[in-house]
Amino acid sequence: MxxxxxxxxxxxxxxxxxxxxxxxxxxxxxxxxxxxxxxxxxxxxxxxxxxxGAALLHLGTSYLDANELRSRSINWADTLAARSGQEVRIGMHHDGAVLVVHHVFRPDDSVQTLGIGAMLPLHATALGKVLLAYDPDLSAAARRRELTSLTRRTITRTQMLERVLTEVRGQGWAGEAEEYMPGEASIAAPIRIPGGLVIGAIGISGAADRLCDSTGRPRATLVRQVVQAAESVTTSLVDEN
The missing domain is CATH 1.10.10.10 (Winged helix-like DNA-binding domain superfamily/Winged helix DNA-binding domain)
Incomplete structure (x- = not known):
């Protein structure tokens, strides 16, 4: 059940x-x-x-710590970066934010900063939306707090956020365009443990014009790559247990 x-x-x-x-x-x-x-x-x-319920979801997050999640996801993160041409982050909830437990640079020669250990906002990132969508207790806490405006596109109304989270649950992935940083976008999908509980998320981020089409929607090819990576990590967790 x-x-x-x-x-x-x-x-x-x-x-x-x-x-x-x-x-x-x-x-x-x-x-x-x-x-x-x-x-x-x-x-x-x-x-x-x-x-x-929240009790079961919180029990699930204790299944893996940050180091274990990183070690079991690292190969798929590298593959996702190579296929998408974008930087990859793996995150989990910590203290009301997304904790980045693994970060793979874009496979190009541009100057980049390692993001492991960074804390990202839940409501303005694709990783965060995934975590909110599948944790009722976490999303309820987010609705009780003021949603900080980071750009002109950041979701600041709780009703709008709830509609977005419903969409995330329905399609199985999350996206955002210029909600966290101007000119940047991200796409993410859930990582699950045996039993289906979501304990983290994997996603890509990069220039909005590369991740999104002319309508502002995430490119279908990139969405498929992210979802496939998340499913591969989930399958590896199931197979090991």
């Missing part, structure tokens, strides 16, 4: 859950109530749909 709730949009109705698992509605409801009591599952009081 927890694996089912971790898939797709992360929001599932009782009938959908029962039918997917071949359970009677009463049986499924009983299991969900048990999981709610230990905060592994939460129910949206407006829609009645279920999602993973």
């Amino acid at each position: 927890l694996r089912l709730l971790a898939r797709g949009s992360g929001h599932h109705g009782l009938t959908e859950i029962a039918d997917s698992l071949g359970l009677a509605r009463g049986t499924a409801h009983g299991i969900l109530r048990t999981l709610q009591r230990v905060e592994f599952v939460e129910q949206d009081h407006t829609t009645g749909r279920y999602r993973l």
Whole structure:
């Protein structure tokens, strides 16, 4: 049941859950109530749909520390940088921000600064949007704080941020264009552990005109490369366990 709730949009109705698992509605409801009591599952009081709870998500983040996530992702990050021609970052949540645990330079001769250890804003970066989208407790905390404006494109209204996070969950990746830095854009996708819990994100960043098309949307080829890299890291974590 927890694996089912971790898939797709992360929001599932009782009938959908029962039918997917071949359970009677009463049986499924009983299991969900048990999981709610230990905060592994939460129910949206407006829609009645279920999602993973904050307690389980926080348990998942303890599965890997920053060094382990970096060591298990490094090969895929190098490959992503080579294929995309962009710099690659791997991040995880720490103290209300994105902690960059690994950074691969763009494969060119330009002057670049190593970003390992940098703390990036959650609401204005693709990495951060991924982490917010799949952690209800983290996104709720973000909504309670003022969303700092970093550029004229930064999302500063909580309603808009929530719509964006819903879109991220639906499509399985996040993007931003000039929300964090003028002229820069980024694309990211979730890294999961066995069971489907998101414990980090991998993404690329670079000049907006290289990452985005004429409409400002992330280029489909780059999105596919990022999603494939995230899936490869996830598969490696599953295979090792």
